[in-house]
Amino acid sequence: MRRGVWIGIMILMLAVGGAGMALAADVRGVTDTEITIGQWGPQTGPAALWGAVARGTDLYFKMINEEGGINGRKIKYVLRDDGYNPAKTKAIAKEFVENIGVFAVVGGVGTGPGMAVRDYLTENKVPWVGPSTGSSHFTRPTNPYIFGVYPLYKDEAYLLTKYAYENKGKKIAFFYQNDDYGKEGLEGAEIALKELGGALVAKVSVEVPDTDLSSHALKLKESGADVVIMWLLPKHAAIILGESAKLGYKPQWISSNTLSDAPVMMNITKGLWAGVITSMFGDLPNEDTPLMKKYREAHQKMAASERWGSFYYAGIIWAEPLVESLKMAGKDVTTEKVLTSLETMNKWRGIGPPLTYTKDEHQGAKSVKISQVLENGDVKPLSDWLQITK
Amino acid sequence: MDMKRDYYEDIQMLPSAWEGFWFVVLLAALALFPLLGGNYYCYLANLIAINAIVAIGLNLLVGYTGQVSLGHAGFFAIGAYTSAMLYGKYGLSILIALPAAGFTAALFGFLLGLPCLRLEGPYLTIATMGFGMTVTQTIGHWSFLGGRMGINTPKLQILSWQLSKDTEIYYLIIAVAVLMTIGARNLVRTRVGRALVAIRDSDIAASTTGVNLTYYKTLAFAVSAFYTGVAGALFAPVLGFISPENFNLITSIVFLGMVVVGGLGSIFGSIAGAALMTILQIQLSAVQDLWLIGPLISSISTRWFNVGGMANVSNIIIGSIMVAIVIFEPMGINGLYLRSKRFFKSWPF
Numbered sequence: 001m002r003r004g005v006w007i008g009i010m011i012l013m014l015a016v017g018g019a020g021m022a023l024a025a026d027v028r029g030v031t032d033t034e035i036t037i038g039q040w041g042p043q044t045g046p047a048a049l050w051g052a053v054a055r056g057t058d059l060y061f062k063m064i065n066e067e068g069g070i071n072g073r074k075i076k077y078v079l080r081d082d083g084y085n086p087a088k089t090k091a092i093a094k095e096f097v098e099n100i101g102v103f104a105v106v107g108g109v110g111t112g113p114g115m116a117v118r119d120y121l122t123e124n125k126v127p128w129v130g131p132s133t134g135s136s137h138f139t140r141p142t143n144p145y146i147f148g149v150y151p152l153y154k155d156e157a158y159l160l161t162k163y164a165y166e167n168k169g170k171k172i173a174f175f176y177q178n179d180d181y182g183k184e185g186l187e188g189a190e191i192a193l194k195e196l197g198g199a200l201v202a203k204v205s206v207e208v209p210d211t212d213l214s215s216h217a218l219k220l221k222e223s224g225a226d227v228v229i230m231w232l233l234p235k236h237a238a239i240i241l242g243e244s245a246k247l248g249y250k251p252q253w254i255s256s257n258t259l260s261d262a263p264v265m266m267n268i269t270k271g272l273w274a275g276v277i278t279s280m281f282g283d284l285p286n287e288d289t290p291l292m293k294k295y296r297e298a299h300q301k302m303a304a305s306e307r308w309g310s311f312y313y314a315g316i317i318w319a320e321p322l323v324e325s326l327k328m329a330g331k332d333v334t335t336e337k338v339l340t341s342l343e344t345m346n347k348w349r350g351i352g353p354p355l356t357y358t359k360d361e362h363q364g365a366k367s368v369k370i371s372q373v374l375e376n377g378d379v380k381p382l383s384d385w386l387q388i389t390k
Numbered sequence: 391m392d393m394k395r396d397y398y399e400d401i402q403m404l405p406s407a408w409e410g411f412w413f414v415v416l417l418a419a420l421a422l423f424p425l426l427g428g429n430y431y432c433y434l435a436n437l438i439a440i441n442a443i444v445a446i447g448l449n450l451l452v453g454y455t456g457q458v459s460l461g462h463a464g465f466f467a468i469g470a471y472t473s474a475m476l477y478g479k480y481g482l483s484i485l486i487a488l489p490a491a492g493f494t495a496a497l498f499g500f501l502l503g504l505p506c507l508r509l510e511g512p513y514l515t516i517a518t519m520g521f522g523m524t525v526t527q528t529i530g531h532w533s534f535l536g537g538r539m540g541i542n543t544p545k546l547q548i549l550s551w552q553l554s555k556d557t558e559i560y561y562l563i564i565a566v567a568v569l570m571t572i573g574a575r576n577l578v579r580t581r582v583g584r585a586l587v588a589i590r591d592s593d594i595a596a597s598t599t600g601v602n603l604t605y606y607k608t609l610a611f612a613v614s615a616f617y618t619g620v621a622g623a624l625f626a627p628v629l630g631f632i633s634p635e636n637f638n639l640i641t642s643i644v645f646l647g648m649v650v651v652g653g654l655g656s657i658f659g660s661i662a663g664a665a666l667m668t669i670l671q672i673q674l675s676a677v678q679d680l681w682l683i684g685p686l687i688s689s690i691s692t693r694w695f696n697v698g699g700m701a702n703v704s705n706i707i708i709g710s711i712m713v714a715i716v717i718f719e720p721m722g723i724n725g726l727y728l729r730s731k732r733f734f735k736s737w738p739f
Contacts, residue, residue, distance in 0.1 A: 044705060081675045081704065086636055087629055091433060091672045094556070098430040112540060116631040119542075179530075179538035208538065209527070 029103030030333050035326065036076045037061070037319075038102040040092045041109050041132075043081035049234070049264070050109045053132050054079050055306060056315025057107055060323075063298040070326045073333075078102065084109070086116035093117035097124045104129065104338070107318040111135040111180070121145065127338055129325075130318025134257075135180060139363040147342055148363040149318050149352055151281055153181060153231070153256065156368050157188030159386045160229060160254055160279050163370055165196050168252045168277075169226030173202040175216065175240065176231035185231035185256060201225045206236050217243035220251070230255045234268060241272040257281045257368065260310045266377040274375045277382065279368040282317045283351045284379050285310060291351050313351065320350030321364070353385060401579040403572075420564050424557035432556040436628050438668045439567040440621045445648040445660035446574045447617025452646070453655035454578060455610040456590030457506070458515050460642045461522030465495040465615040467637035468525060469622025471535055474543045474632060484546050488566070488623050495619020496612040498525075503611030507604060522642050526634040540633020543626045553627075563624050570617060574657050577613070586610055587655075618645075644671075651715050653724025662723040670711065674704035 029036040041054025061075040069075065078100055082089040089108075096102040097120075104127040108114055111133045118138065121128055122145050130149035131138045134156060139148040164172055174189050176182030182205065193199055202223035204216050217240055220228055228251045230237055237259055244250070253276045259265055260280050265273040283292050285308055295316055299308055306312055321342060326333060328341035345364065347354045355364035367387035371379040404410045424432050444466060451457050469491040476487035502521050509517055530538045546553040546562070553559045577583050585606045588596035597603050626632050644667060652663020677684060687703050719725045 083675075084635075086631060086633070087437065087625075088672060088675065090629055091430075091437070092675065094430045094433050095676070098428060112631075112633050112635050115540065115542070115633075116629055119630060207527075208530070209523075 027103065027334050028097075028101045030073070033073055034076045035070065035073050035333065036078060036100060036102045037322070038078040038080070038092075038096040038100065038105050039107045039315075040080045040082040040089050040113065041107065042084040042113075044083045047084040047110060049261075050132070050311055051081075052306065052309060052312040053107055053109050053315040053318070055303070056312040057319045058315070059299060059303050059306070059312075060295070060316040060319050062302055063295070064323060070323060071331050071333075075323075082113055084113060086113050089113035090116045090120065093120055097121070097126060102126065103333070103335075104322060106130055106322050107132045107315060109133070111137065114138065118143075118146070125335055127322070127335060127342075129322040129342070132314065132318060134184070136184060142360055142362045144339065144362075146362060147321065147357060149321060149355065149365055151257075151279075151353060151365045151368050152188075152363060153184040154188035154191075155366055155388050156256060156279050157185040157229070157231065158192040158388055159368050160256070160277075160370065161189040161192035162196065163383065163386065164227045164229065164252070164254055164277075165193065165198060168254075170198055171201045171223075171225045172198070172227045172229060173204065173220050173223050173225035173251075174200050174229050174231070175204045175206070175220060177233060177236065178205040178207055181258075182231040185229075189229060206232065206240075208233065210236070211239065213239045214243050216240060217247055217249065220244065221247050221249040225251055227252045227254060230259070232256075232259070234259055234265065237265065238268045238272075241269050245272055252277065254278070257310075260371075262373045262379050263307070263309065263377045266373070271375075273373055274377075276373045278371060278373065278379075280310065280371050280379075281352060281365070281368060282310065282313060284369070284371055284381055285313070286378060287381070289351065295351065317350065317352035320352060321345065321348065321355055324348065324350070354387075403575060403579070417568070420568070421561075424560050427557075429556045432560045433628070434669070434672060436556060436560055436563050436624075437672070438665045439563045440625050440628065441645075441648060441664035441668050442661040443567055443570050443621035443624070444618050444645050445652060445664040446571060446657055447614045447621070448645050449649045449652075449654065449657065449660040450574060450577070450586070450617070451610050451614035452649050453653075453660075454583065454590060455586040455607065457607065457610060458511070458646070459518040459614070460515050460639070460646060461502070461518035461520070461525075462614075462618050462645045463637040463639065463641035464522035464525035465499060465618035466622040466625065466641065466645075467529060467632075467634070468495045468498055468615075469619030470626040470632050470637070471529060471622075472619070473623030474541060474626040475535070477546070477627075478541065478543050484548060484562070484623075484627070488620060491623035492616045492620040495622065496616035499615025500608050500612040502615075503608035506611065507607055519639065519642070522637075522639065526637050529637075530634040536633070538634055540631060540635070542631050543629070546627045556628075559628060563628070566620065566624060570620065571657060571661070574617070578657070582606070582609070590655075647712060651712055651722050653722030656722070656724035658727065659722050659724030662727070666711075666723065667708075670704075670708050674707060677703055677707075 039054045039057055041051050042048050043051040058077055058079060061077045065074045080092040082092055105121060106129050109132040114131050114133060115137060122143055125145060127145050129147045132150060134150050134153035136152050138146050174186055176186050202220060202225060204219050206213060206216055237255060255276055255278045257279045260278045283289055295313060296308060325338045325341035329337040343357045343359055345355050345357045347356055353365040353367045357364045367385040369385055370383040371381050373379055423435060448462050451459055472491040472494045473487040476482045476490055477484050506514055506517055529535050546559060553562060585601045588601050589606055593603055648663040648667045649660060651666060653659025715722055
């Protein structure tokens, strides 16, 4: 009897071990019919405005699935709300890797939440395409599993400043949020002006909790700048435009692409946003390229209750290169194959910036488009893709 | 059978052999949990244990002493940054960083306790809230502490034991949590605990019977801050990255919510409240995956609220649970527990 029990236990252990090995041979998140891809995004909390990103990705994947999927496999998309709370983001990342088993992660809004999971995802060899932030912490230094689709704040500020200096006026002031986000923008602007032989006429910073910006507006006015470049949160941009209007100060306002959702900005500035120049990390919402048209049709058909804003289709932009690399990887998808496919991309374009990845350079996007907001909340292009010369 | 014959029986740590037995069973279950749970559930357990330590500390202040605080995210931040700096930047052992973080937070707790001596009710709440916001503001402006951007915290190591996985950090956190729970239970049954309760019930009456208000109120603040600081010190390595954003007013409110939901003036309640709130916060983000009802509520919410979908549902559920508990069971989960215990004791009569 006792021997029988022992033999039973041995068989059981072998079976469990065997099952474990069989699983290990497979690729996490890939079955014969499905590829699982995850994303976190703030659907609640202070950054819920940017939650549209993760839902845009959902639309894109639905569209791909309707077209028949990728090499016969459908995409199973797992969207989780982290409320912009890094502790929750980390729980989600662990759930993705250990419970759900995702093949890759796409997008993911925010530097703080992203930083909390960056090392964990890398340790677990999860490809991560398009962290939804222009911070340099994800692709500098090169991380073998992370691919940047969002232009770095520094590069973006460089391009915007250069554009402003050449087209709008030589007296440029920089108004920024006093943290890494704002400082990376400031750095880019200073580099650009140094190359052009100029200098900022004023550098004014604002703290996240500040709400009274009258003295900031006064400082900007006294500097006599013709152009003010903003690296801010939406609320600060709205307040400073209001305060400056009160003072009768009307420079050319220029903003980073974090404020590129023109209808929202028009709404919270009560129309003052008209005329502002912003950079864009993708094609303009009303542009008539074949891909844009196709996506807008899919949007009308499958998610008409969503607004077609720049953050919504940003979710498509971040996911495009991943889908492309999955297509290139062929029928037998492995992590290595997807990574090497991504690394062969050269000036590849969907509706985002041209992407070039190599083994040592995972910051694929180095260009932005420049656009201007019209009175009716639409945007018009001022430039094609401008690339930093590097 | 539950009759107390003398005073010492009333204040025993373990009133009966049965409770001793269950305590051992609980410890064994906690020790075996990582074998079953895996990394994800251990991470969840770690968060619960950390929040439970905070909730116990906060309950000592709110539930036992009757001093409301909305500034505990501040102490939490102080603990997290102290330990992250000591073991991250200066390479000290976490075994030193942990109590150091606790005592640093306690010092700030003592300092905050002094001006709060004369404040009560809403005034006290505002003062503590101000404290919490001051702490995150200061950290945000202090580039030595990483400023607004935050700092990465390295992997833990105790002597030659690498704690890289959640299942390994789990043992450290659970050990600390058990010790601190026993400590709190011991504290409330002693002279100090009775003095705190006396202050809560009526501080004038307490002072006439010889309770030194200054001493005990500041002590309550310091002890509460100590607990929160230690929890913060454990939180830093669990998250691996801390920034002032993690310690905002919402964090303080959630802490207070744990205490109220769990049951004021109860250590068991603190733990239960922390567990419930943590699980709800984390698990409700996956509510759309529930069988049958998941897609249904998700489509209702997308259709009738806003396109955010699930976000509405999780907030509504958390909110209604809190409201329901406060209305129907003001003593929180602890009250539920006591009632059901009484019910079964007298069953079937």
